[in-house]
Amino acid sequence: MQTLALDTYPIHIGPVAKSLTLTLEQQPFSQLFVLADENTREHCWPRIAPALEHYQPILIEIPSGETHKNLRTCEHIWGQLMAHKATRDALLLNLGGGVIGDMGGFAASTFKRGMRFLQIPTTLLSQVDASIGSKLGIDFMQVKNSIGLFRNPQAVLIDPAFLDTLSDRELRSGYAEVIKHSLIADLSQWESLQQITDLRSADWAGIIPASLSIKKQIVEADPFEKGLRKALNFGHTIGHAIEGHALETDTPLLHGEAIAIGMICEAFLSTQQQGLPEAQLRQITDYLTARYGKAALRPDDYPAYLQLMGNDKKNEGQAINFSLLPEAGKVVVNQTAGKSHITAALNFYNNL
Amino acid sequence: MQTLALDTYPIHIGPVAKSLTLTLEQQPFSQLFVLADENTREHCWPRIAPALEHYQPILIEIPSGETHKNLRTCEHIWGQLMAHKATRDALLLNLGGGVIGDMGGFAASTFKRGMRFLQIPTTLLSQVDASIGSKLGIDFMQVKNSIGLFRNPQAVLIDPAFLDTLSDRELRSGYAEVIKHSLIADLSQWESLQQITDLRSADWAGIIPASLSIKKQIVEADPFEKGLRKALNFGHTIGHAIEGHALETDTPLLHGEAIAIGMICEAFLSTQQQGLPEAQLRQITDYLTARYGKAALRPDDYPAYLQLMGNDKKNEGQAINFSLLPEAGKVVVNQTAGKSHITAALNFYNNL
CATH class of the missing domain: 3.40.50.1970 (Rossmann fold)
Structure with a gap:
């Protein structure tokens, strides 16, 4: 133990x-x-x-x-x-x-x-x-x-x-957070995760403690989510909205499935606003779509997504808050994006 | 200020x-x-x-x-x-x-x-x-x-x-907690309160801070109600049950009205179990009935009271917990009483 x-x-x-x-x-x-x-x-x-x-x-x-x-x-x-x-x-x-x-x-x-x-x-x-x-x-x-x-x-x-005891789908859902931890804090972990193609045979007894160590470090520096801890929100501003909306449909998404979409959209925002290199954006996009496939986001639902983001508890005041990647393995918190940039990010995902 | x-x-x-x-x-x-x-x-x-x-x-x-x-x-x-x-x-x-x-x-x-x-x-x-x-x-x-x-x-x-802005009834209700604070911790405050007959003309700007000081001392010694703070529950084990039950009737009681009844019942238990002097029991009973009048508790409702006490969050395990007075101005916590003693206390009130 x-x-x-x-x-x-x-x-x-x-x-x-x-x-x-x-x-x-x-x-x-x-x-x-x-x-x-x-x-x-x-x-x-x-x-x-x-x-x-x-x-x-x-x-x-x-x-x-x-x-x-x-x-x-x-x-x-x-x-x-x-x-x-x-x-x-x-x-x-x-x-x-x-x-x-x-x-x-x-x-x-x-x-x-x-x-x-x-x-x-x-x-x-x-x-x-x-x-x-x-x-x-x-x-x-x-x-x-x-x-x-x-x-x-x-x-x-x-x-x-x-x-x-988990289905493949549930296992994959959880894996999205493992990927997120590596993307915001540990380039070498992100590189080694990209070698994993079969989740069933992965070395979980090694991966889980390594992934937890990243979260531990971030949370202990900011127990009440005052600032730094927002690093963990990468992929979650858009991902939560997509998840919340899908919950009301016949085809709900699992949390990690929605976060995988959110990470692609927010990696796109990262490239636009924070200079995340195009090559890294492509690696993220390729690995995530290979693992998670591609959902179709209906442009008719975009207003509902934006509304759900407006009620997201991670916002301060009325601005919509994002945590973005200047490069794989690094994160900056308290970034904002307007409606047109968020729409562009959703379209980027849809056009993959 | x-x-x-x-x-x-x-x-x-x-x-x-x-x-x-x-x-x-x-x-x-x-x-x-x-x-x-x-x-x-x-x-x-x-x-x-x-x-x-x-x-x-x-x-x-x-x-x-x-x-x-x-x-x-x-x-x-x-x-x-x-x-x-x-x-x-x-x-x-x-x-x-x-x-x-x-x-x-x-x-x-x-x-x-x-x-x-x-x-x-x-x-x-x-x-x-x-x-x-x-x-x-x-x-x-x-x-x-x-x-x-x-x-x-x-x-x-x-x-x-x-x-x-309060009705006489509401003012009287709040006063029950002022009385309680004095009874559990400050004999001289209890003695001076007994001089008050008209609540409208009382010196609240003096009474309120004095009463708060008692509560401050008790709560700061036990912020999460682990032990000492139970002192404040005097009158509340029976009082809460009577209040909860009355809430479901056409004649709900205000909190302090129920607690006044609870204090009389629990002062009776204090005399039975903790040696609260008969004379002090009588002073408490006299002053409270003069201020609050007398409700009629229906013996048919006793089982419902007892059941509500069984679900009272101040209990540890399944015993029914009381805070009792060995004398006016002093309190002991973590006392227990069984069904027959509680019934005797309710009867004592009813027979006043």
Whole structure:
């Protein structure tokens, strides 16, 4: 078991049965609750249940998917905690992807003004992204994570073995954040990632800690997203808008799929505004389209995208904020772009 | 203007036009929102509006009363902030009593993971109680403040002049917390309060800071309600249950009215379990019934009260937790009482 010690909590990487047993032994709690969705209940819960038997855990199940990351599902979680007379000194174990972790963490942090929680991220996305940063929340009025707060879990337990429970599409989605970490901070990591063509055979036990180290460095320098941490938003201003909009259609995108599109658009903006070399733009575009294919963005939807960007919580005042790349492996925050430049970036993607 | 400096934020006591102007000048914000209900919009808003003109504040109005302190109203507040494109660096000014402060503070703290807020408590209850402690939240499933969090406002501005906007009943309600502070911590304050028979002519500019000082001392010793702070729960275990239950009837009680009943019941428990002298029990009972009159508690409702106590967030594990008085001016926390003792306390009140 490998441990990445953040300032505020530990991330244990390795077999979950072992890390979970050790973590629970180290802290007292009155009752143990486990939050899962129908998928993690079926595929992940059996792998941790034996380690929990002794604690008589109460399982709370919610429907899977971003469309359920809302107040109604939160009310169900709070209602179940209430029904089982949970007190503030109970512990909630969030077993699942980003939706489970973000929403379960939010529900726990606001239940009786704060019960503790433990994250067991089971998707690549949540392992490399949500596991650092303490950002919790739910979607509201089509805007992702617009209701939420910052709060630390007791610990995060990452087991790369859970990745075999994911579909190819989910694995690829999480990989977008791995790519992003390399693009904003580590040219050599970006170069080595470009050698990976089969995600199933990738060395996750090596890739995950390396990717987490980048995020750790950025987040610890800016725990409340005052400035530097915006580096992590590369690809996310446009990506979030595309994701939010697609959520309302018959063909929703996974987070990483939308972020892959956002990274291409924002790499284009980077070339226009920050001098990202054309050759690097092409490398980014080639690698991402080879991994993620190409969605068709409808120009009729552009106004909706722009409107969603206007409500993006990363903005200051009314300007639309971007984090852009002056070159691969470097990032500048607090850049802005107007409607015409954003439209050009969406068209660039569409014309690939 | 008098200032009580807490560890984490200042409480300014004096004319609000002045304290508000000074406070706003000291901090940058992108947009100013004011949360009010129909009463404070009519009676309190005109007193602060001139000081805010320059900032073009956006008024968000919600219906008054504890019955609206719920998720639905929160959604309205979040929706209004979203509709006006509020960013995380906007400021929310909560103008009203405890409902406005608790819910507005909760809505702000969770909007885009935390915008700042300023409290202008306009009721005696919120001035002496909610203004210290950073406890924010809403009611859920009939349980008061069961969803919420701890978070500090930028400042609290108390103007005793607002008390003339209150009904006699509201003024009396807030006074229950003043009485509580004296009973748990300051015998001489309790003795001097017993001289007050006409609340309208009381010296609030003197009473409020004295009462706040008691709360300040207790809360700063225990900011997250781990132990000592439970001292403030005297009267609240039974009081909250009575309040929560009455909320569902045609004759809801104000918070302080319920707490006055709770203090009598828990003073009785104090005599039974902690040796509170009979004479002091009688003084408490006499003064409270003279001020608050006597409600009739229906024995048919006792099971509902007990059930609500079972879901009270101050409990640890499944025991029902009380803070009791060994004598007037002193308190012991983490006492427990069983169903039969609680029933005896409710009967004691009913038989007065």
